[in-house]
Amino acid sequence: MGFLLGFAATLLAVVLIVQIIRVFELTSKLSGNDQSKVSFKDNRTRAFSWLLFMIWYFALFIWVVQKWGPLVLPEAASVHGETIDFLFNLNWVIILIAFIITHLVLITFILRYYARPGSKAEFITHNNKLEMIWTVVPAAVLAVIIIYGLKTWDEYNGDVAGDAINIELYAKQFDWTARFAGDDDQLGKANFNFINTSNPLGLVTEQTIKIRIQELNDQIAELKEELNHVPKDGLKESQKLAAIHHKETQLSKIHAFRRNNELAKNAAKDDKLVKVEFHIPVGRQVNFSMRSQDVIHSAFMPHFRAQMNCVPGMVTRMRFTPTITTAEMRRKTGNPEFDYLLLCNKVCGAAHYNMQMNVIVDTPEDYAKWLAEQTTFNAKLMATLGLSETDNQLAQNIQ
Amino acid sequence: MSNTAHAADHHAEDHHQETFISKYVFSQDHKMIAKQFLVTGMFMATIGMLMSTLFRIQLAWPGEGFAVLNFFLGDKWAPEGVMDPNMYLALGTIHGTIMVFFLLTAGLSGTFANLLIPYQIGARDMASGFMNMLSYWLFAASSVIMVLSLFVETGPASAGWTVYPPLSALPQAMPGSGLGMTLWLVSMTLFIASSMIGGLNYIVTIVNLRTSGMSMTRLPLTIWALLVTAILGLLSFPVLLSAALLLLFDRSFGTSFYLSDIFIAGEALDYNGGSPILFEHLFWFLGHPEVYIILLPALGLTSEIIATNARKPIFGYKAMIGSILAIAFLSFIVWGHHMFLTGMDPFLGSVFTFTTLLIAIPSAVKVFNYLTTLYKANIRFTPAMMFSLGMVSTFISGGLTGIILADAALDITVHDTYFVVAHFHIVMGFSAVNAMFAGVYHWFPKMYGRMMNQKLGIIHFWATLISGYGVFLPMHFLGLAGVPRRYYTNSEFPLFDSFIDMNVLMTVFAIIAALAQFIFFFNFFYSMKRGPVAPQNPWRSNTLEWTTPVEHIHGNWPGDLPVVHRWPYDYSKPGKAEDFVPQIVPLEEGEVDGEH
Ligand code: HEM
Numbered sequence: 001m002g003f004l005l006g007f008a009a010t011l012l013a014v015v016l017i018v019q020i021i022r023v024f025e026l027t028s029k030l031s032g033n034d035q036s037k038v039s040f041k042d043n044r045t046r047a048f049s050w051l052l053f054m055i056w057y058f059a060l061f062i063w064v065v066q067k068w069g070p071l072v073l074p075e076a077a078s079v080h081g082e083t084i085d086f087l088f089n090l091n092w093v094i095i096l097i098a099f100i101i102t103h104l105v106l107i108t109f110i111l112r113y114y115a116r117p118g119s120k121a122e123f124i125t126h127n128n129k130l131e132m133i134w135t136v137v138p139a140a141v142l143a144v145i146i147i148y149g150l151k152t153w154d155e156y157n158g159d160v161a162g163d164a165i166n167i168e169l170y171a172k173q174f175d176w177t178a179r180f181a182g183d184d185d186q187l188g189k190a191n192f193n194f195i196n197t198s199n200p201l202g203l204v205t206e207q208t209i210k211i212r213i214q215e216l217n218d219q220i221a222e223l224k225e226e227l228n229h230v231p232k233d234g235l236k237e238s239q240k241l242a243a244i245h246h247k248e249t250q251l252s253k254i255h256a257f258r259r260n261n262e263l264a265k266n267a268a269k270d271d272k273l274v275k276v277e278f279h280i281p282v283g284r285q286v287n288f289s290m291r292s293q294d295v296i297h298s299a300f301m302p303h304f305r306a307q308m309n310c311v312p313g314m315v316t317r318m319r320f321t322p323t324i325t326t327a328e329m330r331r332k333t334g335n336p337e338f339d340y341l342l343l344c345n346k347v348c349g350a351a352h353y354n355m356q357m358n359v360i361v362d363t364p365e366d367y368a369k370w371l372a373e374q375t376t377f378n379a380k381l382m383a384t385l386g387l388s389e390t391d392n393q394l395a396q397n398i399q
Numbered sequence: 400m401s402n403t404a405h406a407a408d409h410h411a412e413d414h415h416q417e418t419f420i421s422k423y424v425f426s427q428d429h430k431m432i433a434k435q436f437l438v439t440g441m442f443m444a445t446i447g448m449l450m451s452t453l454f455r456i457q458l459a460w461p462g463e464g465f466a467v468l469n470f471f472l473g474d475k476w477a478p479e480g481v482m483d484p485n486m487y488l489a490l491g492t493i494h495g496t497i498m499v500f501f502l503l504t505a506g507l508s509g510t511f512a513n514l515l516i517p518y519q520i521g522a523r524d525m526a527s528g529f530m531n532m533l534s535y536w537l538f539a540a541s542s543v544i545m546v547l548s549l550f551v552e553t554g555p556a557s558a559g560w561t562v563y564p565p566l567s568a569l570p571q572a573m574p575g576s577g578l579g580m581t582l583w584l585v586s587m588t589l590f591i592a593s594s595m596i597g598g599l600n601y602i603v604t605i606v607n608l609r610t611s612g613m614s615m616t617r618l619p620l621t622i623w624a625l626l627v628t629a630i631l632g633l634l635s636f637p638v639l640l641s642a643a644l645l646l647l648f649d650r651s652f653g654t655s656f657y658l659s660d661i662f663i664a665g666e667a668l669d670y671n672g673g674s675p676i677l678f679e680h681l682f683w684f685l686g687h688p689e690v691y692i693i694l695l696p697a698l699g700l701t702s703e704i705i706a707t708n709a710r711k712p713i714f715g716y717k718a719m720i721g722s723i724l725a726i727a728f729l730s731f732i733v734w735g736h737h738m739f740l741t742g743m744d745p746f747l748g749s750v751f752t753f754t755t756l757l758i759a760i761p762s763a764v765k766v767f768n769y770l771t772t773l774y775k776a777n778i779r780f781t782p783a784m785m786f787s788l789g790m791v792s793t794f795i796s797g798g799l800t801g802i803i804l805a806d807a808a809l810d811i812t813v814h815d816t817y818f819v820v821a822h823f824h825i826v827m828g829f830s831a832v833n834a835m836f837a838g839v840y841h842w843f844p845k846m847y848g849r850m851m852n853q854k855l856g857i858i859h860f861w862a863t864l865i866s867g868y869g870v871f872l873p874m875h876f877l878g879l880a881g882v883p884r885r886y887y888t889n890s891e892f893p894l895f896d897s898f899i900d901m902n903v904l905m906t907v908f909a910i911i912a913a914l915a916q917f918i919f920f921f922n923f924f925y926s927m928k929r930g931p932v933a934p935q936n937p938w939r940s941n942t943l944e945w946t947t948p949v950e951h952i953h954g955n956w957p958g959d960l961p962v963v964h965r966w967p968y969d970y971s972k973p974g975k976a977e978d979f980v981p982q983i984v985p986l987e988e989g990e991v992d993g994e995h
């Protein structure tokens with residue numbers, strides 16, 4: 001169907017062009033060949049073609065507003081979002097007025113002042129008073145927008161509430177992980193040197209320290225072994241030496257972590273990591289911190305009017321207070337399938353287009369229930385490793 | 400005099416001073432170089448346009464197989480006619496790069512600065528013909544490299560025309576960041592060198608080589624715009640060059656300017672302490688002035704064309720110069736509006752909101768001046784005039800949405816969505832393309848000594864304007880629904896499903912727009928050979944270029960250089976026999992020059 005449509009359009013256009021060229025060759029032979037003059041008749045036709053265009057343009061605008069206007073984002077589902085929407089609407093009013101007036105003036109002048117037999121232009125070079133007015137009026141309107149806009153921006157960047165929930169959004173090619181604090185109400189430390197398959201966020205706990213130390217030691221040993229046995233090959237050898245050096249540096253950083261973060265190192269143990277979907281309670285501020293594993297991503301939650309880039313090497317933040325639960329929003333939009341979305345909004349590679357998570361806004365009770373059901377990081381880690389005695393084994397190896 | 404006669408000359412006397420090579424290839428004549436820029440720009444634009452139709456097909460019918468896609472992209476990038484997601488990103492990246500830099504920077508400024516600066520200021524040529532030639536050939540080399548990068552095994556650069564690292568820095572992040580990205584950087588380095596050499600030459604020429612009587616306040620607005628554009632380029636392109644060089648270092652020599660704490664493809668990388676945000680600052684420090692490097696020449700050309708065809712002085716000549724200068728100055732302190740959501744200090748965001756909204760004032764002044772120029776005018780609708788009026792419409796339509804984007808608080812919801820794509824395509828892409836077409840239709844007689852066909856020009860105009868709006872007007876609503884840009888398909892989100900028919904509509908318009916350009920190509924090449932021979936001053940215009948002979952000669956004027964006696968906008972001046980008074984006509988007793 002789609003193919004047919006595209007094909008038909010293409011065909012139509014080709015036919016059109018062939019016809020146009022035919023007509024062109026005929027008429028240019030018939031009519032005189034002076035292409036620097038515009039006859040009064042043509043001039044009039046062209047002036048009125050602008051009228052047709054304006055009608056079409058405004059009609060298109062109205063049609064588009066009617067057809068797709070209802071599909072724009074529903075009302076904001078956050079406290080600051082309501083202010084943003086108000087500012088948005090204010091801007092729309094100003095923009096539409098400016099758009100309509102300028103286009104009406106344009107078409108009026110075109111129709112009023114196209115050259116016709118005996119017509120003449122008037123020699124007008126400038127008018128200080130007029131120019132002053134149209135500098136000052138936009139400036140005044142802009143002042144309103146600026147002042148109101150900066151107030152709204154400040155509100156968005158406002159202080160963290162005392163009872164805010166801390167959530168980390170962790171981005172990587174091509175999915176999201178949301179991390180909630182455990183019973184200690186604290187998000188544990190994380191560092192990219194700790195990342196491996198069992199610990200994609202690089203969380204720092206007693207266990208992950210041990211696992212990484214053992215892993216790196218093994219890898220270094222293996223590389224050294226290879227160096228001794230594999231026949232000499234300049235390039236490969238220098239690559240391996242570099243790899244060994246790199247891993248030794250990592251190791252020393254991990255040891256440093258171990259020494260310096262005695263206190264913090266277990267805070268991550270009871271953190272809860274969720275994928276695909278996460279819940280937040282209505283009416284309580286959510287304080288997001290964001291990290292990225294690889295390239296820049298952007299955490300975009302359009303329904304909450306919230307967005308912030310996730311940049312490797314730094315932690316970025318944003319916060320908002322949701323005001324409408326998912327259930328309520330489903331009712332309001334009349335769409336039983338409605339879900340709030342977290343999208344990636346900074347191009348990050350091949351599957352950028354499908355890097356998403358659902359956000360469920362719950363009542364506080366439902367939220368508490370949901371959170372209690374989530375398993376902790378440590379429990380999951382132990383489960384993947386098989387045994388809890390791994391712990392002891394690891395401990396022995398490291399000594 | 401026909402070209403064949405010339406060719407015969409050359410065969411007859413090979414030792415003739417002007418060989419084929421020195422006349423058509425390594426020419427140092429500004430008129431020839433202008434034509435070289437134009438044709439190269441048109442060639443690149445055709446590639447860019449084809450790319451956009453290909454990715455629009457994917458967006459309208461995601462996942463469906465198309466023989467055309469397979470034909471152009473081959474089995475590797477479009478197996479069974481279904482576009483590969485990496486190729487989708489690559490096409491968008493190169494499309495953007497070509498259109499922004501190769502067409503609307505080099506193609507637009509290169510063509511009209513070279514053609515018009517010596518002509519309109521009354522100079523025999525550019526200050527340095529050699530540098531001018533160098534500028535073109537560096538541009539040609541960078542075009543060749545950019546085109547070659549399309550054929551690299553791992554694909555061309557794909558991280559978007561803004562090439563943000565780490566995505567653009569690490570081949571592990573996407574295949575396009577391998578050799579393709581290296582070639583992109585090499586190509587852009589040459590491109591920047593070309594722009595700077597060209598720009599320096601334009602500035603020196605305008606400042607030093609104005610003919611007697613051509614004071615700064617008698618310069619046509621085209622020249623003012625081109626002068627300020629060249630200054631903008633000279634001050635901002637070096638920053639892009641440093642950004643590109645540092646990226647090259649990070650990619651090839653293991654430095655950490657932009658990279659830190661990265662784990663990718665199963666490995667923690669050995670980069671420490673760099674920041675991708677640094678790159679964004681450097682990039683947009685050029686990037687924002689760059690949008691005005693594109694727009695100002697467009698405004699300059701249309702000012703000239705509108706005054707000529709309205710048969711009326713441009714309204715508020717000095718105010719127009721003032722707003723060009725104000726826009727140029729402000730354009731250096733607004734770049735942060737592309738970075739509101741990068742984690743930049745919110746206070747800095749406030750400052751950039753403030754400066755960005757200030758730009759709207761001189762922009763508004765320009766619009767009002769255009770409109771008032773039409774008041775009590777005697778408008779003649781040549782194709783150039785139609786395109787110029789089209790630009791007035793697109794500049795308004797697209798500029799207004801900038802007010803929303805400029806507000807950091809509102810940008811939260813629309814940043815990086817299709818709303819931005821709609822905004823900048825209309826205000827920058829569409830406006831500058833309109834102005835460029837206007838310029839070609841208007842100055843074609845000066846370039847090729849022949850006239851283009853008006854009827855075809857008008858058809859081309861309406862097809863372009865209508866299909867352009869057909870693509871970009873609906874697109875705003877995609878953005879307002881929260882649909883991000885640079886998505887291979889929107890079909891992964893049930894929420895966006897209802898937009899599929901809009902995507903089809905936009906694609907159909909995009910295809911029509913692309914086909915409409917062939918009307919132009921036909922008109923252009925046909926008229927070049929077979930168009931009616933141009934009169935000396937076909938549009939009855941005041942500026943100096945129309946006092947030169949139709950045939951191109953070295954040095955532009957056969958005898959002495961013309962002497963300028965008045966500003967360029969004496970159209971329909973009371974008490975004159977004609978409705979135009981060329982700049983070379985002396986003032987009468989008691990006649991006042993300029994604005995009054
Ligand atoms: C007049 C000529 C203008 C041009 C040529 C222009 C061009 C552009 C371009 C190319 C972008 C897209 C950058 C990207 O994300 O890749 C852009 C975005 C933007 N424009 Fe304009 N613009 C113009 C006018 C305005 C005006 C008048 C304003 C404000 C009053 C404005 C404000 C913005 C803002 C804030 C963005 C960033 C939006 C975002 O990335 O979220 N622009 N513009």
Ligand SMILES: [Cu+2]
Binds near residue numbers: 296297
């Ligand atoms: Cu992403």
Ligand SMILES: [Cu+2]
Binds near residue numbers: 687
């Ligand atoms: Cu900008």
